Amino acid sequence: MTSTALASTALTLTGRRLRISLRSPDALITALMLPIMLMLIFVYFFGGAIDTGTQYVTYVVPGAMLLCAGFGAAGTAVSVTEDMKDGIIDRFRAADIGGVPILASHVAASVLRNLVSTALVLAVALAIGFRPQAGPPALLAAAGLLLAYITAISWLAAALGLLARNPEAAGGFTFLMMFLPYPSSAFVPIETMPSWLHGFAENQPLTPVIESLRALLLAQPAGHIPWLALTWCTAITAASVTLTSILFRRRTR
Template sequence: MSDVLTPALTPALTMAGRSIRLSRRNIDALITSMMLPLMLMVVFIYFFGGAIDTGTTYVTYVVPGILVLCAAFGASTTAVNVSEDMKGGIIDRFRSLDIGGTSILAGHVAASTIRNLVSTAVVLAVAFLIGFRPSASPAAWLAAGAILIIFLVAISWLSAAVGLLARTPEAAGGFTFFMSFLPYPSSAFVRIDTMPSWLHGFSEHQPVTPLIESLRGLLLGQPVGSAPWTALAWCGGILAVAVALSGALFKVRTA
């Protein structure tokens, strides 16, 4: 079995290592991916938190939403990295070395997941400093971490597909705006029942709402109901579509 897996895994791991090294050189992007969620957390907690009634301390309510915002924003930058590779011509060199499109994209996704786990850990550490006090059991922490990682992988693959679809890195960058906006019409920062009634349907049934509710319930030791299964279903659907779409788009772009 290992002899079968090694030829497929080695190029992907090599591409992941390359993407991580490129990330270390792009300090501006790393700082932005960490500072934006941190700044939003500080703004919402200290500027708006006193005016928002969530039935609990606001820092306790908002941190799970900030974690998802951090993950979504960071994973979406994969679109720019993939688009830059396609524009720069490096893909032709990789293909001449018999490195397939799946390995190249998987390397971007793996590096994105690692990068954003580090960013999420930084955001969580700052959240602890400003008063976030979860009551999760070790099993709940593991479940929350697993759900977040699956979300990161799914969005990173979707972002890779967007990077293949976009013709320029600037156009691919628009995906980061979309993913940064998506947590706002959800339960990330305020309760959905406080929103206009016409927005309830979208807010309750969009992908990040069950994800946020799952993380909030698991980290705070509250009942989660079917939210984790709904979140995993969303992630599985996004991942399946994104992987298939990425494969098709890569063939089209490199034909």
């Protein structure tokens, strides 16, 4: 199959995944609204008790956007597992459709859904007082980094979906992605956490992504942190793409 045919097939399958998402409005609304609700809970319930040196909504928005991406990616793992379980992928294989367009369609649909949900989170944040200070170059850099993270976590979710044998197990596997923002600098400064947690919180992948987004959006010095965040995103994407390729061949023998 030529590269043009691969792209056309992946685009068609992406449309299929988006249409399936629209047929499950309850799951779609939950994925869109839950991160917004959590952000509002943190801002209005806990924000007054947390000293971050700035308005709490300003501090929490980058973490809320990554939390949103985690919820969206969890649905990708489940949808990959469902396609494997229901025999849909076997039918695609019988029609001479390879693993690349099939998995790429799941990832592309995940990225598009996540961009919409992230835009909603940002819109609500602006409505409750978030005011980015960055100019156009920094805003574009923040958007590019966020896109890189969403792509990375979507490919990781696709790999977890191939590892799982049923949708329930896929949902369990992706719990880690939804949990990781909490032991990071997303919602509270790391120095306020127990000392035994500092090492993990400072060096896990999400912390440099969050710190980079915060610095870029608020026009603060970022140093080398955005490059570290981009390195993490690239490494996760490369490892996940490789893993999905191996797992797909094994599951479709």
